[in-house]
Amino acid sequence: MWAGRAQAYEASFGRLCAHPVPRLLDAARVTAGTRVLDAGTGTGSAARAARERGARVRAVDADPDMVARARGHGIAAEIAALPELPFPDGEFDAVLANFVINHVGRPRAALTEPHRVLRPGGRIALTLWSARRGAGQELLGRACAAGGAVPPPHLPRLDPAEDFPRTPEGLTALLAEAGFTEPEAAELEWEHRACAEEWWGGAAAGVATVGLVLGAQDAGTVVRVRAEYDRLCAGFAADGEGRLVLPHVAVLAAATARPPLSRRRPG
Incomplete structure (x- = not known):
């Protein structure tokens, strides 16, 4: 899904995914000196923001191209992916995962x-x-639907047994199941602003699931999808700079790591 697409991602959907980063860092209580791991760093937007707060930052991503891009921004990044991290127990004060859990095959x-x-x-x-x-x-x-695009059979699909409700309640339950305490979550709503070509460009370059769908179509279908896209864009207000105003909704969650059983005080 991401191989060779780091530049296209950063120029399109990367800006969108960076929007919640300040609130993400606040929820993780990232300040000067905090030892931070940015898991699934992408091109490093959350890691860079943590570094700007004075945190000591490490980062991982599954895709070599993303890791190279993050390193180009000065982030200490390496190739690794959840659910296997190359770090010892208790190495970090905070872990960030910005739009990562929705891309792993085994979220629990x-x-x-x-x-x-x-x-x-x-x-x-x-x-x-x-x-x-x-x-x-x-x-x-x-x-894509209006233009007759058909999702390819090789599209990654999550095992239903691994799925969970993509809601604040669903995410807090998942965190509690993983051993975290005091999980809390809430929806975030914002209006992303992008010109029509920028928003189309990420998908046209094969970024994310919609990019895989679009890239699997024949040329005629892509032309029809683009025509439908242009038609639908007319339904969105433009700001003073001619950019589309695109409402988005995400869930932000945070929780605390429970001490190991051997370290807990007796009841």
């Missing part, structure tokens, strides 16, 4: 690893796209 196992590498009392903060989707999120998908 994926959350046990951040718990392992966090010190007792450390914080995790993560985001994912909400089941209640904003109109801007639906734009490209609606264009």
Whole structure:
């Protein structure tokens, strides 16, 4: 899904995914000196923001191209992916996972690893796209459907046994299941602003699921999808700079790592 697409991602959907980063860092209580792991760093937007706060930052991503891009921004990044992290127990004060859990095949196992590498009392903060989707999120998908695009059979699909409700309640339950305490979550709503060509460009370059769908179509279908996209864009207000105003909804959650059983005081 991401191989060779880091530049295209950064120029399109990367800006969108960076929007919740300040609140993500607040939820993880990232300040000067905090030992931070940015899991699934992408091109490093959350890691860079944590570094600007004076945190000591490490980062991992499954895709070599993303890791190279993050390193180009000065981030200490390496190739690794949830649910296996190359760090000892209790190495970090905070773990960030910005729009990562929605891309892993084993979300429950994926959350046990951040718990392992966090010190007792450390914080995790993560985001994912909400089941209640904003109109801007639906734009490209609606264009694909209206243009007759058919999802390819090789599209990654999550095992139903691994799925969970993409809601604040669903995410807090998943964190509690992974051993975290005091989980809390809430929806975030914002209006992403992008010109029509930028928003189309990420999908046209094969970025994310919609990019895989679009890239699997024949040339005629792509032309029809683009025509439907242009038609649907007319339904979105433009700001003073001619950019589309695209409503989005995500879930932001945070929780605390529970101390190991051997360290807990007797009741």
